[in-house]
Amino acid sequence: MLLTRTKRRLCTASLDAAAAGSLPLLAIVGAPNAGKSTLYNRLVRTELSARSFRPRALVAPTAGTTRDRMEGESEWLGYRFRVVDTGGIEHFQDKPVSLAARSRWHAPPACPQVLLLVDAKAGAGAAEERLASLLRRLRPVHDPSAGAVLLAANKCDSREARHGMHELWSLGLGEPRLLSALHGVGSAELLDDVVAAMQRREAESTGDAVGKVAVVGRPNVGKSSLLNALLGQERMVVNPVAGTTRDSVACEYEWRGEKLLLIDTAGIRRQAAGGEEREELDRAAVAAARVAISQCHVALLLLDAYQGLTRADLAIAGLVTEQQKSCVIVANKADRLDAAARRAFSDSVRERMPWLDYAPVLHASALTGAGVDEALDTAASALAWRRTKVPKRRLNELFARAQLLRPLPVVRGARLKMQYATQHATESPTFVFRMNRQAEMHPSVVRWVERTLRSHWPFDATPLRLVFKADP
Ligand code: GDP
Numbered sequence: 001m002l003l004t005r006t007k008r009r010l011c012t013a014s015l016d017a018a019a020a021g022s023l024p025l026l027a028i029v030g031a032p033n034a035g036k037s038t039l040y041n042r043l044v045r046t047e048l049s050a051r052s053f054r055p056r057a058l059v060a061p062t063a064g065t066t067r068d069r070m071e072g073e074s075e076w077l078g079y080r081f082r083v084v085d086t087g088g089i090e091h092f093q094d095k096p097v098s099l100a101a102r103s104r105w106h107a108p109p110a111c112p113q114v115l116l117l118v119d120a121k122a123g124a125g126a127a128e129e130r131l132a133s134l135l136r137r138l139r140p141v142h143d144p145s146a147g148a149v150l151l152a153a154n155k156c157d158s159r160e161a162r163h164g165m166h167e168l169w170s171l172g173l174g175e176p177r178l179l180s181a182l183h184g185v186g187s188a189e190l191l192d193d194v195v196a197a198m199q200r201r202e203a204e205s206t207g208d209a210v211g212k213v214a215v216v217g218r219p220n221v222g223k224s225s226l227l228n229a230l231l232g233q234e235r236m237v238v239n240p241v242a243g244t245t246r247d248s249v250a251c252e253y254e255w256r257g258e259k260l261l262l263i264d265t266a267g268i269r270r271q272a273a274g275g276e277e278r279e280e281l282d283r284a285a286v287a288a289a290r291v292a293i294s295q296c297h298v299a300l301l302l303l304d305a306y307q308g309l310t311r312a313d314l315a316i317a318g319l320v321t322e323q324q325k326s327c328v329i330v331a332n333k334a335d336r337l338d339a340a341a342r343r344a345f346s347d348s349v350r351e352r353m354p355w356l357d358y359a360p361v362l363h364a365s366a367l368t369g370a371g372v373d374e375a376l377d378t379a380a381s382a383l384a385w386r387r388t389k390v391p392k393r394r395l396n397e398l399f400a401r402a403q404l405l406r407p408l409p410v411v412r413g414a415r416l417k418m419q420y421a422t423q424h425a426t427e428s429p430t431f432v433f434r435m436n437r438q439a440e441m442h443p444s445v446v447r448w449v450e451r452t453l454r455s456h457w458p459f460d461a462t463p464l465r466l467v468f469k470a471d472p
């Protein structure tokens with residue numbers, strides 16, 4: 001017993017040191033015996049990395065058994081976070097505010113995502129109410145629904161417990177999530193919500209509210225010309241924004257009343273010039289594009305429609321898709337092409353960049369300015385779609401109806417069913433479909449799901465990540 005406790009502390013300490021400050025934190029709080037340790041163990045067990053520690057909390061049916069703060073790492077759908085089991089409500093009772101301050105709970109982004117776990121059978125008592133009133137203060141005033149607190153009703157494995165769960169609305173912490181930490185019921189849905197909330201808070205705290213548009217393309221496609229057309233004299237006086245690399249420069253730009261950050265890699269040609277080979281220039285341009293793309297939400301991919309596609313174009317286009325960025329393909333130098341040649345160029349783009357099928361191809365001329373506004377409008381629309389959160393209820397109604405019209409296939413003797421769908425608040429739109437069981441999804445089914453989604457919410461110029469999961 002002594003050895004276990006010592007070992008456990010060591011694990012906790014090294015995890016603290018390794019992960020402190022880098023991964024978002026989920027703090028599980030609740031009354032003694034609400035099931036915090038069981039849930040902690042379930043969450044920490046979901047991690048996929050074999051290298052990491054898998055500390056285990058001590059679980060026993062006696063109230064108040066877990067006294068130490070336990071900390072471990074978890075992962076859900078590729079998103080890593082730390083989990084801390086706060087070790088019982090008794091720690092909160094004396095000086096809850098000072099404890100909150102010590103844990104930096106007041107200060108986002110260090111402020112953890114809090115999960116209040118209540119035993120649905122026991123219901124919410126005075127202790128929970130006190131704790132809930134403290135936790136309500138952690139919610140941002142401007143958006144109480146997006147608060148730093150989630151509420152879960154544990155031990156919902158019996159019917160009467162589920163009844164009791166409805167009383168928990170009175171805690172003022174929003175919808176209680178139904179859970180049985182012991183049997184895993186509801187844990188996938190809870191993890192979906194935890195990760196979505198963490199990602200939303202992260203995006204807010206990193207100032208990702210300003211849309212970032214990168215202008216990328218190989219040398220000579222017309223990036224400088226396009227930026228000059230947009231920025232005019234301004235370009236000469238803008239200050240580089242901190243945090244961008246020397247290969248790319250970002251400047252603030254206002255488009256139809258909305259602030260954008262334009263990331264510009266046009267300077268690369270002049271930096272790398274000086275008798276160097278074209279291939280060398282191309283390599284430098286692809287490297288600069290990689291950085292710019294990683295920083296942006298939407299890539300304006302410039303192509304030279306007069307000259308045609310090259311390997312460097314394909315390389316840059318590949319980077320855009322690889323990083324799941326929205327994309328507007330600008331077929332530049334349209335002033336040198338007739339209608340038939342433009343159509344032929346669009347066809348060659350579709351044929352040689354099939355993976356960018358979500359990106360519209362717009363013909364433009366940086367020289368005359370034709371089509372430039374439309375390209376920026378499309379980029380702005382992509383930015384708006386990236387931020388769009390589809391209401392869970394409407395999403396589920398859509399797929400319930402769609403499955404009636406077109407049932408999913410029968411695989412290994414049983415029909416596949418989508419139990420529910422949810423959108424994660426990820427930087428690029430991600431939809432998770434909870435299935436009745438684990439099965440490989442046929443590409444035609446995946447395409448049908450995407451078409452169905454886009455027929456209601458077009459997500460212009462934006463790739464969608466679709467994940468099909470069965471309960472763990
Ligand atoms: P960058 O290397 O991508 O920044 O390309 P530049 O903007 O420097 O343009 C390369 C060359 O293409 C220059 O000679 C431009 O004048 C020319 N160019 C750029 N855009 C257009 C266009 O829309 N039409 C025509 N005809 N020429 C263009």
